[in-house]
Amino acid sequence: MFSYSDHVREIERAGRGLPVSRDDMVVKSWLRCLEHHRLDPAQTCEAYIVPEPRLKEHRQQSEDLINIARSGLEHLFRQVAGQNYVLLLSDRQGVTVEFLGDPLFNNNLRKAGLYLGAEWSEWRAGTCAVGACIEAGEALTIHQTDHFDNTHTPLSCTAAPIYDMHGELSAVLDISLLSSPIAKASQNLALHLVNATARRIELANLMAQARHEWVLRFSRSPEFLDVDPEAAISIDGRGRIVGMTHGGAKILARAAGLDWRDPRQLLGEPVSRFLDVEIDDLPDLTRQRPTQDRLVFARDGDALFAHAIEPHSRIRAPAVSREQIPPPLRRLGGDAPEIVALQARAAKLARTSLPILIQGETGTGKEHLARAIHEGSGLNGQFVAINCAAIPEQLIESELFGYLPGAFTGASAKGRKGLIEQADGGTLFLDEIGDMPLVLQSRLLRVLAEGEVLPVGASVPRPVQIRVVSASHRPLQALVSQGAFREDLYYRLNAATLSLPALRDRSDFDWVLEEILKRHSGGRLTLSAAAVMALKAHDWPGNIRELDNAVAVASALAENGVVEIGDLPEVLVGKAGAGGCEAGAALDLMLVACDWNISEAARRLGLDRSTVHRQIKRYRLKPKH
Numbered sequence: 001m002f003s004y005s006d007h008v009r010e011i012e013r014a015g016r017g018l019p020v021s022r023d024d025m026v027v028k029s030w031l032r033c034l035e036h037h038r039l040d041p042a043q044t045c046e047a048y049i050v051p052e053p054r055l056k057e058h059r060q061q062s063e064d065l066i067n068i069a070r071s072g073l074e075h076l077f078r079q080v081a082g083q084n085y086v087l088l089l090s091d092r093q094g095v096t097v098e099f100l101g102d103p104l105f106n107n108n109l110r111k112a113g114l115y116l117g118a119e120w121s122e123w124r125a126g127t128c129a130v131g132a133c134i135e136a137g138e139a140l141t142i143h144q145t146d147h148f149d150n151t152h153t154p155l156s157c158t159a160a161p162i163y164d165m166h167g168e169l170s171a172v173l174d175i176s177l178l179s180s181p182i183a184k185a186s187q188n189l190a191l192h193l194v195n196a197t198a199r200r201i202e203l204a205n206l207m208a209q210a211r212h213e214w215v216l217r218f219s220r221s222p223e224f225l226d227v228d229p230e231a232a233i234s235i236d237g238r239g240r241i242v243g244m245t246h247g248g249a250k251i252l253a254r255a256a257g258l259d260w261r262d263p264r265q266l267l268g269e270p271v272s273r274f275l276d277v278e279i280d281d282l283p284d285l286t287r288q289r290p291t292q293d294r295l296v297f298a299r300d301g302d303a304l305f306a307h308a309i310e311p312h313s314r315i316r317a318p319a320v321s322r323e324q325i326p327p328p329l330r331r332l333g334g335d336a337p338e339i340v341a342l343q344a345r346a347a348k349l350a351r352t353s354l355p356i357l358i359q360g361e362t363g364t365g366k367e368h369l370a371r372a373i374h375e376g377s378g379l380n381g382q383f384v385a386i387n388c389a390a391i392p393e394q395l396i397e398s399e400l401f402g403y404l405p406g407a408f409t410g411a412s413a414k415g416r417k418g419l420i421e422q423a424d425g426g427t428l429f430l431d432e433i434g435d436m437p438l439v440l441q442s443r444l445l446r447v448l449a450e451g452e453v454l455p456v457g458a459s460v461p462r463p464v465q466i467r468v469v470s471a472s473h474r475p476l477q478a479l480v481s482q483g484a485f486r487e488d489l490y491y492r493l494n495a496a497t498l499s500l501p502a503l504r505d506r507s508d509f510d511w512v513l514e515e516i517l518k519r520h521s522g523g524r525l526t527l528s529a530a531a532v533m534a535l536k537a538h539d540w541p542g543n544i545r546e547l548d549n550a551v552a553v554a555s556a557l558a559e560n561g562v563v564e565i566g567d568l569p570e571v572l573v574g575k576a577g578a579g580g581c582e583a584g585a586a587l588d589l590m591l592v593a594c595d596w597n598i599s600e601a602a603r604r605l606g607l608d609r610s611t612v613h614r615q616i617k618r619y620r621l622k623p624k625h
């Protein structure tokens with residue numbers, strides 16, 4: 001029989017670096033307890049249960065996870081039914097936030113710490129399955145005298161980590177016994193079961209969160225690929241890794257010779273860095289093809305069967321057909337789904353008198369859209385635009401509300417109609433609304449609520465009927481929470497929001513470019529292929545306004561009816577280094593912009609991948625690291 005003093009002596013031996021017959025993970029945990037947590041094996045301590053209010057906080061923080069994990073936990077519990085196992089789900093701090101066990105043993109379980117609220121962190125409880133699993137990041141069994149604290153040595157506990165889709169450990173699933181056979185190997189099946197359950201919970205979590213991304217699931221056996229995959233990753237539209245299960249992280253890390261413990265090295269990287277797969281290959285890996293044909297190779301030569309699941313489309317099919325959209329709104333963009341959806345929404349709103357808030361980065365065309373809404377609305381009055389950031393604070397009041405003759409020193413003798421009144425019967429466009437001073441926000445609120453305006457110096461308000469469209473490149477909601485923008489005004493202005501995409505995200509880039517070139521050259525000019533490539537490779541932080549300026553300059557410089565790459569502003573061509581010819585330089589630029597992701601470059605250029613590969617060879621281009 002292994003006594004209390006034998007146990008203490010064995011831990012002390014391990015602490016002196018002498019060999020002990022324990023698993024490596026157990027010895028490492030003992031050493032952490034002695035050296036790092038400064039625990040004394042001769043001192044025993046009962047299981048610690050956190051106070052009720054703290055447990056409530058921990059449970060609230062883990063609510064989403066508990067919901068996702070619940071069906072996995074219940075399934076596992078049914079599998080081990082009648083064998084006296086209890087199941088614990090603990091959070092990152094080791095606090096038990098969910099518990100499944102036989103109520104008959106509740107008292108004993110609670111005393112042993114196998115209960116809701118028990119804190120099983122290593123620094124508090126010594127070597128235990130949950131605590132050691134949090135430290136090691138791997139599944140393990142802490143069986144009987146593997147425990148550091150003698151109080152816990154009757155227990156046998158097996159735990160597996162649950163990672164979130166960004167590779168961070170978010171919870172631990174534990175299955176424990178109050179009494180168990182002597183042999184640790186008796187828990188091998190338990191280890192397999194918790195591991196499988198944790199894997200399924202991670203998969204369910206990834207599938208729920210990656211609805212709008214590609215998901216690639218892996219299995220070493222084709223039979224189980226579609227029903228019980230071993231690992232999964234999610235991939236965005238540009239072919240970059242955006243999420244992974246723990247198994248997925250390990251496959252990626254192994255493929256590139258990296259450490260899975262550092263998920264930052266994996267997330268955001270192109271999938272082609274790890275697997276012989278490009279974004280364009282994913283449609284070939286869906287279930288339309290037989291499983292055996294869906295074999296992919298990791299960069300380390302590992303072979304896996306793969307199953308790609310298509311993203312759910314983010315854009316609902318527009319309920320209005322393109323022909324039903326009024327021409328001023330139709331002229332805002334090309335035939336891209338996200339633009340048609342935006343036009344259809346704007347068309348519906350244009351016919352109402354609802355206030356609209358337009359959000360979008362600077363230069364994305366917020367004012368342009370506001371004008372199109374006005375033109376599509378059928379209103380007879382004027383479109384009056386006010387840039388709230390550009391009018392000096394002391395003038396803004398009289399500019400907006402107008403004033404009576406002699407209302408203040410320097411006021412015109414005839415008085416003046418304010419911009420709000422000028423928009424009577426039409427549309428008032430309030431640009432950069434986030435910059436409007438707080439005092440004026442209250443007055444504007446009154447105009448909107450009462451439908452009347454009170455000029456400076458007047459005592460009788462004048463009725464106005466205006467349609468308000470406002471715009472901001474700053475998130476108004478955030479300004480509201482900072483107290484810089486009135487909440488009531490925010491809700492008044494924002495009956496509906498229209499969000500303009502950044503130019504780099506628009507799939508009708510070609511249409512916008514054509515439109516702007518026509519505007520500046522009246523149809524006189526065309527663009528060389530190299531110039532188009534350089535324009536497409538740029539990130540456009542200034543959006544359409546920046547493109548507009550670039551094309552204006554290029555149109556002025558172009559000769560012989562063609563805009564060449566050299567006519568473009570330097571920021572667009574400065575990065576091109578290679579090739580010895582314009583087309584080579586432009587392709588190089590595009591490849592650099594896409595981090596040498598051939599599929600992405602081909603997509604942006606509208607070419608197929610083999611053409612891009614041929615051109616890379618022809619111009620002898622190479623990635624520069």
Ligand SMILES: Nc1ncnc2c1ncn2[C@@H]1O[C@H](COP(=O)(O)OP(=O)(O)OP(=O)(O)O)[C@@H](O)[C@H]1O
Nearest residue numbers: 332333361362363364365366367368473544545548
């Ligand atoms: N859909 C479009 N088609 C063609 N040109 C456009 C389009 N949208 C905007 N532009 C042009 O881009 C430039 C910037 O547009 P606009 O002033 O509407 O942007 P904005 O988002 O209001 O900018 P800011 O945030 O700086 O106020 C203008 O020259 C405009 O004519």
